[in-house]
Amino acid sequence: MTPRLRLGMVGGGQGAFIGAVHRLAARMDDEYELVAAAPSSNAERAKASGDELRLAPERVYTDYREMARAEAARGDGIEVVAIVVPNHLHCDVACAFLEAGIHVICDKPLTTNLADGEKLLALASAKRCLFALTHNYSGYPLVRAARELVASGAIGDLRIVQVEYAQDWLAQPLEHGDNRQAAWRTDPALAGPAGCLGDIGSHAAHLAEFVSGQTPSQISAELTTFVPGRRLDDHVQVQLRYASGARGMLWASQVACGEENGLRLRLYGSRGALRWQQEQPNELWFSELGQAARRLTRGMPWLPGAAAAATRIPAGHPEGFIEAFAQLYRDFAADVRRHQRGENVDRLSVPGLADGVRSLAFIDAALRSHRLASAWVALQN
Template sequence: MGMVGGGLDAFIGAVHRRAATMDHEIELVCGAFSANPEKSKATGHSLYLPPDRVYDTFEEMIRREKELPEGERMDFVSIVTPNHLHFPPAKLALENGFHVVCDKPMTINLEEAKALAKIVEETGLLFCLTHNYTGYPMVKEARAMIKAGKLGEIRKVIVEYPQGWLATMTDTSGNKQADWRTDPSRSGAAGCMGDIGTHAENLAEYITGLKITEMCADLTTYVPGRQLDDDGNVLLHFENGAKGVLHASQIANGEENDFNIRIYGELGGLQWFQMEPNTLIYKTNEAGARRIRTGVGELSPESKAATRIPAGHPEGFLEAFANIYHNFALTLRARMNGEQVDPIYLDFPGIEEGIRGLAFIETCIASNDSTEKWTKFKE
């Protein structure tokens, strides 16, 4: 793996590195870790990389890695930069024969997302988008239960992602994470909805297997002086006639990362909370509520494949992130060896999820600006 972004003072880059190497399927071999060459060198030094594999720019990294013999060069690029710097390195990497893992949202706008999709199609290379919450074992169990018909026809979906860390004006106080996430030139057209609303959209579609077709969005910027939305409420219509509510907020004072989802069908319901990830609650009118636990009892093959340690030992954010990298790595390894890929390991978000994420953002904004009640999903 080569990495673009993820310098010493970055949050998500370190998460990617830990997740990627957790199962010993991936080795970090090079990087262009910062737009500042000195910071890139310092990061490479702290990661014990050879100085000649630490680059000043991603363009230099891709060019020089391509010149190395096969077996010595990087096999794929992991992009962990702010949103506006996702498309250029992804495009260049794909055009030079390197597979890509990219943080979400995939690009800064839908136009770039569609352009990237075309390049992926033309090159035939692998593209993985790190919607990491899909990696939790109980999320995969929920998806498998719905596929198996345990809930019957899906009728209602409620997905929420409240945070409180942007309840005050931290944007210009030296908080690097707040600084770029609230800047339209680096984050894109949406703030809260682009940062965490896309996770809610993705999780709802991943678990249910249903696509959103229409939305009615109400976005708000509560903190004076902030340029992008910090709170949003969205009504959803799904392709089978199911209806839903999506709520995302970064000004919910006192909240940490209370990402949760409730799904109701004609036969029963499911409930999952990211802050208690090892538990999935299955409810029916006849039997009441039953707790399904990671690693306990008869679970789906997908859930078992995403579980590393015995029941009762918490598996959390890093492990879910690692499951995305694990599946990508095994898929890539099989392809490189000319082998058939186990379908279980094809379960990682890709280019389609990336396009739908950007379409969700743009539809939210269009709906918020419209006087019509419903706005068709932009894709």
């Protein structure tokens, strides 16, 4: 009987969206037990959240530093912490727990600047801690199937990447009302210098990289702010050049009316193509040159092994966003257990710090290109 991993959470108090998602994800496969949290720096709100989460009062904290210290000191302290605070705090919170020797699951983007990302990379390595970054779209079974198909040569040499992430929830100036999500995500002090680019552009870039196995070598970008008074970009257009000769386009927007969570990827190679979109995650389109397109569905027995390992129920019984998110938690639990058994975990089975740093380099390059009138700039990583 393998006990559940003891999990803590920083952020995610009452009303927070992403914290609730992390908890749903952690619970799904029964590999974690939430035993401690710092849900808010406000004592009253922290207590209320702690009660709701059925935590022991002494393990509900208002200060993440204290939480790191106290939990590290307990015999039954947390083994893993989930960090679900606004972007500008990721680095400090993560450092506190890494210093305490606690493994980390951090929401993306990793930090608000490349230097901080590299600092975390060094620290985790020094502390021999595992660090997962919730680029959650990589948890979808058909995303993993796509990655495996590309790696196996199913589409031949990659030629074209078309990736986009379109939403409309910021089509109006919600940040001037009482929408807390909108407020912090459009505030440079909390979200960092990239708005839409950092929030969802980084997801799009990661998805393309994850599936294609290639990182752009140069990009040309333009950021736009459509909503009057907004302080960060709400729309991003990027051209991609790959060292292999492949070319691509990335579009991310939070003002695209009618779009809910339209993350879509198309990869075209010399022999075939793959298409996937997040809103219909249980199907993956595979075209081979000169043949009819095939609709691959999650759960089909003949899919690549990676897909089979990332699903729970048969084909035709749709899985969704939470299941994909949970997959990262499940896989990371296995990584942590291997680490605890003393096995080598040089390669995480989920996105981690290296992905986070590459993502920051992408954001950094996009900001530079934008300032240079969309000149092609190299990614530094």
